[in-house]
Amino acid sequence: MCCLSCEEDYVRRDAGTCKECYEEASETEEELKREIKDLKAKVEFLSFLSPTDHHHHHSSGRSHGSGFTDIFLVAAEDGPDGGPSVPVPAHRAILANRSPVFEAMLENEMEESRSGTIKISDVSYDALRAFVNYLYSAEACLDEQIACEFLVLAEKYQVKYLKAYCEKFLVSKLNWDNSIVNYVFAHQHNAKLLLEAALSLILDNMDKLRKRQEYSEFIEKHPTLVVEIYEACLAKQENTAAPKDTSAKS
Amino acid sequence: MCCLSCEEDYVRRDAGTCKECYEEASETEEELKREIKDLKAKVEFLSFLSPTDHHHHHSSGRSHGSGFTDIFLVAAEDGPDGGPSVPVPAHRAILANRSPVFEAMLENEMEESRSGTIKISDVSYDALRAFVNYLYSAEACLDEQIACEFLVLAEKYQVKYLKAYCEKFLVSKLNWDNSIVNYVFAHQHNAKLLLEAALSLILDNMDKLRKRQEYSEFIEKHPTLVVEIYEACLAKQENTAAPKDTSAKS
Missing domain, CATH: 1.25.40.420 (Serine Threonine Protein Phosphatase 5, Tetratricopeptide repeat)
Known part of the structure; x- marks a missing residue:
């Protein structure tokens, strides 16, 4: 017999499926691939460029909406050149949507909400910027160190989705x-x-x-x-x- | 021969694939399904509840971040009870992210930006609310009429993703x-x-x-x-x- 998929001959005991099931499976695969394509487009539509992601700024045709920031996050550790940490601009609405901890902090007129600055302890400027970027886009380039830093932040600010993502990555390593x-x-x-x-x-x-x-x-x-x-x-x-x-x- | 998928006997001319290809295809299907699950979680993480989506408010465990609105949209047509249209609250950052037209309107200190109100002509209050909700969550319950109203709005405000979505829906009908x-x-x-x-x-x-x-x-x-x-x-x-x-x- 000749396999309809790899087109090679095979003997009886190496038989897989009947023709009908093969055709159904091919259709299912096509459908799943279409669903993936649709979901990827949806993710692209829903994601933001974070206000500090200068890399991609103005390069894509899409809108950014990275203006209108109304809050700053400041890393407790040093800034990029060893100097004082540069504040990372962000939007209250987005922070509050992604983290119930930020939400409580910002909606309840706490110190952070009044001053417009949230201090983030135990984190470097680079990690904080990458963290904010993740909150905007759900995208991150993980290595083991960043995954650990992110997991700590995700646990602290209850960003469940990011925590699960980091855990999966660390398990794979x-x-x-x-x-x-x-x-x-x-x-x-x-x-x-x-x-x-x-x-x-x-x-x-x-x-x-x-x-x-x-x-x-x-x-x-x-x-x-x-x-x-x-x-x-x-x-x-x-x-x-x-x-x-x-x-x-x- | 017995099909490994439907477990029914079949004759030689109804043969589909060899065993190896069947197993590979099953693996591929599992992988695609995992990818879909991951993408759905990502969409959930990235989506917002719009500030007027009272339906789901406080029902899910997740944060909403539907506070901090800084702009209103007003439909030119009548409100829900035939009275004057109720303003729909929104966030400048989100509108600007989803639509280059809103972005230009809001970033360039135009009338809309100064007054904090964007008037939307030729649209009912209900359609406008559903439109704003879509911009926040990429979710909509389409029927042919709503798809047409959305397509008009999507064309006007250059929300490409929504326009493609409506076109696909209308083509299916x-x-x-x-x-x-x-x-x-x-x-x-x-x-x-x-x-x-x-x-x-x-x-x-x-x-x-x-x-x-x-x-x-x-x-x-x-x-x-x-x-x-x-x-x-x-x-x-x-x-x-x-x-x-x-x-x-x-």
């Missing part, structure tokens, strides 16, 4: 080598998805990890986390042991 | 019965996609259409459009005639 660092980080910032993925890697590599210098430092600094790992380890052993036990009895 | 009305409408509002689809339907149903009362009114009101249709009709006849001619010669 997990390996047994960075599993402990990530486990500690996930614990500190309430990142459940990352925590579970890191824990599972740690449990699979306990033998290797326990031999490392890093591990004794980990015990010293975070003894309660180590206890949690051992408890998970024991629970796992019991779980894998249990079915064997019952099967032996029956 | 085309039939030979409404083809002339749509052709005239598309011509008036520079809707190329709709124009071509309507023209093609008209050409396919010239015999039926020419017998109708409506058609003579059409000739009376829009003689130049009728000329265009006849010219397209002749061009089509020549095109379909041409290949036959050459095949007869060869």
Whole structure:
């Protein structure tokens, strides 16, 4: 028989689908691709250029609406050249839409709302600018460091969508080598998805990890986390042991 | 053979794909579905509730940021109870982002920018509210009338994405019965996609259409459009005639 997809001959036991199902699947794929195209256009329509994204400014044909800013964000750390941090302009309406924390801050006539300036602690100017840019466009160029900085900001300002995005990225970069660092980080910032993925890697590599210098430092600094790992380890052993036990009895 | 998809037996000539291609296609489908899920989450993150969308207000867990409005839109036509039109509150930054016409109006210190009120002519209060809502969320419940009203607004304020969306909707509702009305409408509002689809339907149903009362009114009101249709009709006849001619010669 000749495959309608790859056009190569195959034998009976390598048969996949009948013709009807093949045609249906092709149609479904086309439909899904159309839906993706529509959704991408929708995302483009809905996204903003942030007021500091000079890079793309005036280059695309579309409107920007990056005027009319009515608030500034200021990073606690130094500005781009080591000088005092440059305020990042933004729109109250957009900040409030993306974060319930900003919303409460701005709608309740708090200090930030009156002064027109929100101070953001523990963040560099570059990270803050990228964070604001993300709030406007849902776009970011992540690496592991930026993902960690963003996750901290996303947790603090309850930007759930960004937090999930960073967690997914960090999970994709997990390996047994960075599993402990990530486990500690996930614990500190309430990142459940990352925590579970890191824990599972740690449990699979306990033998290797326990031999490392890093591990004794980990015990010293975070003894309660180590206890949690051992408890998970024991629970796992019991779980894998249990079915064997019952099967032996029956 | 048994189809791996519908699990029914089929004969050799109804064979579709080999196993490998079937598995690849299933994987692709899963990936596309994941991408759709991610894009839908992105759209949700980027969309706003418009300041007048009381319906959903306070019902979802998410922030709204529908405060801080700094401009009003007013429909030229009557308000909801036949009284004077109620101003629709909005944000300059969002209007300017979605429409280059609003952007120019608001950034260049024109009358609208100074007064804080934009008058929108030839539109009902309900349509204006739905239009503003669309600019905030890219969501609308279209029927043919709303799609026409939106298309007019989208053309006037150069909201390309909405215009394409309305055209697609109107094309999906085309039939030979409404083809002339749509052709005239598309011509008036520079809707190329709709124009071509309507023209093609008209050409396919010239015999039926020419017998109708409506058609003579059409000739009376829009003689130049009728000329265009006849010219397209002749061009089509020549095109379909041409290949036959050459095949007869060869």
